[in-house]
Amino acid sequence: MDSNIKVLKFGGSSLADAEQFRKVKNIVMADERRIYVIPSAPGKRFSGDTKVTDMLYECYNVAESGGDIDEIFSKVCDRYNSIIEGLGIDLDLSLEYQHIKWAILHHAGRDYAASRGEYLNGIILAKFLDYDFIDPSTYIKFFDNGTFDSEITNTLLSTELKKHKNGVIPGFYGSMPNGTIRTFSRGGSDITGSIVARAALADIYENWTDVSGFLSADPRIVDNPKGISFITYRELRELSYMGAGVLHEDAIFPVRFAGIPINIRNTNAPEDTGTMIVPCTDVFDSETVITGIAGKKGFSVITIEKAMMNSEKGFGRKVLEAIEKEGLSFEHLPSGIDTMCVVLHTEEINTCRDRLKNRICASVEPDSISIEDGLALIAVVGRSMVKAKGTAVRVFKAVADSEINIRMIDQGSSELNIIIGVDEKDFEKATNAIYHEFVK
Ligand code: ASP
Numbered sequence: 001m002d003s004n005i006k007v008l009k010f011g012g013s014s015l016a017d018a019e020q021f022r023k024v025k026n027i028v029m030a031d032e033r034r035i036y037v038i039p040s041a042p043g044k045r046f047s048g049d050t051k052v053t054d055m056l057y058e059c060y061n062v063a064e065s066g067g068d069i070d071e072i073f074s075k076v077c078d079r080y081n082s083i084i085e086g087l088g089i090d091l092d093l094s095l096e097y098q099h100i101k102w103a104i105l106h107h108a109g110r111d112y113a114a115s116r117g118e119y120l121n122g123i124i125l126a127k128f129l130d131y132d133f134i135d136p137s138t139y140i141k142f143f144d145n146g147t148f149d150s151e152i153t154n155t156l157l158s159t160e161l162k163k164h165k166n167g168v169i170p171g172f173y174g175s176m177p178n179g180t181i182r183t184f185s186r187g188g189s190d191i192t193g194s195i196v197a198r199a200a201l202a203d204i205y206e207n208w209t210d211v212s213g214f215l216s217a218d219p220r221i222v223d224n225p226k227g228i229s230f231i232t233y234r235e236l237r238e239l240s241y242m243g244a245g246v247l248h249e250d251a252i253f254p255v256r257f258a259g260i261p262i263n264i265r266n267t268n269a270p271e272d273t274g275t276m277i278v279p280c281t282d283v284f285d286s287e288t289v290i291t292g293i294a295g296k297k298g299f300s301v302i303t304i305e306k307a308m309m310n311s312e313k314g315f316g317r318k319v320l321e322a323i324e325k326e327g328l329s330f331e332h333l334p335s336g337i338d339t340m341c342v343v344l345h346t347e348e349i350n351t352c353r354d355r356l357k358n359r360i361c362a363s364v365e366p367d368s369i370s371i372e373d374g375l376a377l378i379a380v381v382g383r384s385m386v387k388a389k390g391t392a393v394r395v396f397k398a399v400a401d402s403e404i405n406i407r408m409i410d411q412g413s414s415e416l417n418i419i420i421g422v423d424e425k426d427f428e429k430a431t432n433a434i435y436h437e438f439v440k
Contacts (some may be wrong), residue, residue, distance in 0.1 A: 006033045009171060009193030012043020012051055013210040017122055018086025021128055027208065030270075034206075035166040036196050038328025039125045041078050052117040053172075055187075060113035063104050073101050080120050091127050095118060115173035118189060122170030127247040130201040134160065134168040139175025140195060142182045150195075150254065157199035157334070158209055158212045159426040169196055186259045188412035190251035194262070198254040204257050207247060212244055212266040213275030216292040221428050228275050231291055237279055238381045238417050239294045244297050252277075281383075289388045290438045293323075293431055295378035297424045299331065299400045300346040301408065302356075305339045306366040315364055316340060322359040326352045331377070331408045332419065333439055343408065343421065346373050375407060376427035382435055392418055397439035404430050 010024050028034045039050040055076050057071045057102065060342045077097050080338050081301075099115050102331065119135070125131035139157040153174070172188025176182050184191045190207060197205035217225040230240075233256045240249050245434065246264060255262055262277040309315050316333075319340060323330055332343040349356065357369055385391045395418055399406055408421030422430045 001098050001202050003201045004010055005035055005200050005202045006031065006206055006266050007036045007038070007193060007197040007200055008034055008208060009038040009205045010040065010267065011187055011189070011207075011209040012040040012053070014043075014208050015039050015041075015125070016043045016045045018083050020267065021083060021087055021125065023270070024125070024208070025129060027267065027270050033203070036172045036202070037125065037129065037131065037133075037163065037168050038193040038196055039118060039121045039168065040171050040440070041121050042083065046267050047294055049280045052076060052121075053114055055079075056113045056117050057110070060079065061417075062108050063113075064107075064407075069101070069104065073097075073104075076117075082126055087128055089124070089125075089127050091124065093123065096120065096123070097397050109180060111173065113182040115170075115181050118170035118172045122168050126168035126206055129166075129168065132164045134164060134167040134169045136171075136173060136192060137175040137179075139180060142174055142176050142194065144177055145204075146176075146182060148184070148191075153195060154199050154254075158201075158357065161200050163195070164231055172411065175283055179413050184250070188247040190248035191254070194251045194254040196259050197262075198258045201258065202260055205260055206265055207251075207262055208267045209246065209264045210266060210268060211246065211264075212269055213264045215291065216288075216290070216439065217431060217435050222293075225318055225435065226288070226439055228292055229273065230276050230278060232278060232280055232383055234416060235291050235381050236381055239292050241379075247277075249257075270329055286378045288382075288438050289381035289384050289391055290380055291381050291384070292382070293378060294436055295427060295431060297376040297427055298346050299343050299375040299421065300349050300371055300373045302344065302360070302369065302371050302423035303339060303420070304341075304347075304360060304364070305368045306364065307337050307338055308378050309340065312364075318363045319360055322356065322363050325359060326356050328352070328356070332408070332421075333409050334408050341408065343375065343377070374424045374426045375421045376423050376430075377408075377419055378431055378434065379417050379419045383416060385418070386415045394437050395420065395434055398433040399430050402426075402429055402433040404433070 014024055028037060034251045043051050055072060059073050062069050064223040080093060080367040104113050123133055139160050143149050143152050171192035173181055173183045189235055193205055193207060214228040216228055219225055233252050259279045263274055265274040266272050328344055328348050330344050334341050360369060380395055404422055406420050410419040
């Protein structure tokens with residue numbers, strides 16, 4: 001049954017100045033189901049501008065090193081005052097500013113300082129929309145160890161939301177059991193939006209940003225890539241893990257749990273339908289087969305060889321145990337009969353390269369072991385791949401025709417993705433070759 005509730009999150013660029021606030025109001029007012037709104041802090045107004053969150057981190061750093069925050073803090077206040085003035089609303093935040101400055105100087109913490117960006121923007125937006133202001137510090141809760149407490153949050157927040165006809169809930173932060181402010185990682189207002197959508201049992205979570213949804217490839221690599229109109233949560237997870245931006249990785253979980261679709265929309269082009277992220281869909285793209293391509297550089301492969309490895313019980317476990325003991329996690333595990341390869345982030349291996357090698361040698365006594373850097377991974381993702389024969393062949397052929405050597409292949413058991421590893425220098429060329437093989 002429809003709840004007739006829409007939850008909207010607006011990113012920093014959508015709320016960077018008074019003009020953007022007006023666009024937001026038009027969007028919210030265009031549909032009476034748009035009752036809960038989650039703002040980010042004011043973002044960049046032009047390239048080279050500074051986000052308010054970054055200014056607040058700077059305030060914290062300067063304060064903690066005993067410096068004078070007057071100048072930088074007054075720049076933060078100026079940003080908000082110019083929005084208030086530009087909107088012509090009757091609001092005076094000077095007492096708030098005084099309190100926040102005092103708290104930053106009295107060690108209220110890094111997260112507290114950063115969170116005030118969303119807090120102040122929330123007050124202004126609530127006033128401008130004439131919506132209730134709901135402070136998430138009372139309802140969005142973290143455990144003592146700093147991880148998010150989803151269940152208590154859902155209980156507290158759903159009870160509170162029922163008391164409000166509408167509301168503005170600032171993104172990015174909540175609080176610890178002792179009441180101190182805690183933020184999510186950067187870009188975390190996306191997570192707040194998702195949490196609110198779940199608690200409100202919304203029909204949809206609209207995530208308003210400055211692009212009209214996801215693109216099927218990185219526009220810095222592929223010229224003018226096609227937009228994605230439908231994508232499943234699982235596909236998106238594969239793509240965003242591999243570096244496709246726009247939505248915070250963790251924002252998927254609360255709404256996915258509740259089966260609520262996310263619609264990525266563009267505040268500057270509200271007529272565009274954007275990308276719809278859904279739990280599952282019958283919409284299969286038989287024409288292009290793939291939904292998107294994403295990739296990352298910076299991986300290393302540990303190759304371990306040993307004759308008759310396949311008959312040695314516990315071989316794989318011992319190798320993985322050695323990796324675990326170094327506090328590392330692995331990304332992929334492509335293996336042969338007498339070889340086992342483990343793909344990891346180079347950055348992580350760099351902290352313990354020799355120790356890790358020695359540990360593996362002591363544990364499984366291989367015939368040889370090597371660590372090679374400079375690997376880029378490319379994920380070709382698409383739910384339609386299950387239905388289309390020969391997708392893998394097309395991927396490999398496209399790469400081979402470009403005279404690029406594939407160093408690693410890994411097809412997920414879900415048939416949702418094919419991951420290949422190539423030399424970092426071939427990354428862009430390989431991505432283009434695959435893209436153009438599928439998207440004509
Ligand atoms: N303002 C925070 C950031 O810049 C959170 C967000 O925008 O989602 O990371």
